[in-house]
Amino acid sequence: MESRFTETHQKLSEDGHESECDKIAHLLDLMIDGEASTEEQAYFNTHIEECVPCFESHQKQKLLKGLVSGHLKRVIVPESLALSIKARIQETV
Amino acid sequence: MSEQTGKQLSKEEKDARFEAELLPVLDPLYNFAYRLTLDEDDANDLVQETYLKAYRFFDYFEQGTNAKAWLFRILKNSFINEFRKKSKQPAKVDYSEVEGYYNSDDVEGEGGVASTTDMRTESVQDLIGDEVASALNALPVDFRTVIILCDLEGFTYEEMAKILDIPIGTVRSRLHRARNSLKEKLEKYAKSMGYNS
Numbered sequence: 001m002e003s004r005f006t007e008t009h010q011k012l013s014e015d016g017h018e019s020e021c022d023k024i025a026h027l028l029d030l031m032i033d034g035e036a037s038t039e040e041q042a043y044f045n046t047h048i049e050e051c052v053p054c055f056e057s058h059q060k061q062k063l064l065k066g067l068v069s070g071h072l073k074r075v076i077v078p079e080s081l082a083l084s085i086k087a088r089i090q091e092t093v
Numbered sequence: 094m095s096e097q098t099g100k101q102l103s104k105e106e107k108d109a110r111f112e113a114e115l116l117p118v119l120d121p122l123y124n125f126a127y128r129l130t131l132d133e134d135d136a137n138d139l140v141q142e143t144y145l146k147a148y149r150f151f152d153y154f155e156q157g158t159n160a161k162a163w164l165f166r167i168l169k170n171s172f173i174n175e176f177r178k179k180s181k182q183p184a185k186v187d188y189s190e191v192e193g194y195y196n197s198d199d200v201e202g203e204g205g206v207a208s209t210t211d212m213r214t215e216s217v218q219d220l221i222g223d224e225v226a227s228a229l230n231a232l233p234v235d236f237r238t239v240i241i242l243c244d245l246e247g248f249t250y251e252e253m254a255k256i257l258d259i260p261i262g263t264v265r266s267r268l269h270r271a272r273n274s275l276k277e278k279l280e281k282y283a284k285s286m287g288y289n290s
Contacts (some may be wrong), residue, residue: 030265074120081123088145089111
């Protein structure tokens with residue numbers, strides 16, 4: 001199944017559809033960041049249904065974003081910080 | 094609120110409003126400062142400086158507008174204008190943070206046979222977090238910044254453009270290059286975790 005998709009994709013590439021994959025690559029960030037317009041989303045989703053490499057790029061980009069948003073530890077704010085900010089503000093006229 | 098124009102708030106009113114609207118941003122702001130400076134004391138100073146500036150300009154802050162983006166912008170500017178000049182040392186890679194957590198392997202060992210699947214999963218999560226942190230910290234500060242603003246704090250491109258004072262197109266291209274760079278650094282690790290390219 002997969003190889004058939006790839007074959008189709010390669011044939012399309014030779015026919016000049018390469019630029020379509022380039023367009024998809026430009027939309028990757030917009031898609032994972034929720035910044036793509038409705039038209040862009042539709043275009044993107046239709047394409048990745050048929051194109052395995054672009055589908056995989058999308059998965060990888062989502063994974064990368066998820067690594068930062070889901071795994072990067074937040075540092076704990078020192079308790080004294082809020083207090084010293086308040087104190088310094090009260091001193092300010 | 095409509096009568097606020099022309100009417101001077103008392104010091105108490107101003108302080109109360111300031112605390113109610115801007116202090117809730119303390120946590121993300123401190124995290125941002127820490128990711129920029131990679132040092133807790135520096136982050137502390139930078140955040141205090143940011144709040145003092147915000148207080149001075151609080152009259153220009155429109156109630157109900159994006160307080161978080163406003164504070165992030167002030168902090169980013171303080172970092173560029175004053176902070177970077179002060180600390181002339183080259184960008185540090187944050188090993189100390191990693192050191193603190195890398196012992197999680199030992200913890201599992203010490204737990205002996207009783208160590209549960211949950212614990213193991215947790216230490217794997219820690220390791221991934223450490224790996225992401227050191228890869229991120231090794232990026233140039235401009236790249237680090239866009240990734241933090243976008244992926245950690247969830248700002249929109251438009252908000253990021255305002256915070257960083259750059260056009261949206263530049264936000265997009267910088268984010269793209271930053272992610273490629275981060276991807277490169279994480280690729281080896283990802284492969285070892287079974288995400289083959």
